[in-house]
Amino acid sequence: MSVTIYHNPACGTSRGVLEIICNSGWEPEIIEYLKTPPAREKIAELLKRMDITARDLMRTNVEPYETLNLADPKWTDEQLVDFMAQHPILINRPVVVTPLGVRLCRPKETVLEILGSTGIASAKT
Numbered sequence: 001m002s003v004t005i006y007h008n009p010a011c012g013t014s015r016g017v018l019e020i021i022c023n024s025g026w027e028p029e030i031i032e033y034l035k036t037p038p039a040r041e042k043i044a045e046l047l048k049r050m051d052i053t054a055r056d057l058m059r060t061n062v063e064p065y066e067t068l069n070l071a072d073p074k075w076t077d078e079q080l081v082d083f084m085a086q087h088p089i090l091i092n093r094p095v096v097v098t099p100l101g102v103r104l105c106r107p108k109e110t111v112l113e114i115l116g117s118t119g120i121a122s123a124k125t
Contacts, residue, residue, distance in 0.1 A: 004028060005031065046097070058090050
């Protein structure tokens with residue numbers, strides 16, 4: 001099984017999720033999304049696989065959100081995905097991808113839903 005984490009090492013929740021994954025025995029592919037932003041198509045794919053809206057993935061407490069007036073309901077999901085592709089700081093984190101699913105792992109324990117029984121057993125020990 002492969003595990004990928006869209007990670008920001010400056011984020012405590014993201015570091016906590018990475019720790020859970022590693023303590024569960026996985027060696028994840030770590031994508032520091034601020035250094036290597038996902039393409040617009042990848043963001044759209046992740047949203048679809050998570051079954052959430054672009055607003056659900058968007059960080060609201062960062063400068064581009066205010067400056068671009070992204071709270072305005074006039075913006076469609078497609079437009080919000082475009083903004084996230086242009087300004088990856090708008091993407092909430094961490095997003096984790098496994099064969100069992102894709103989740104925005106907030107709170108960090110959410111990752112256990114997609115690590116399978118090995119992850120759950122390892123997290124309890």
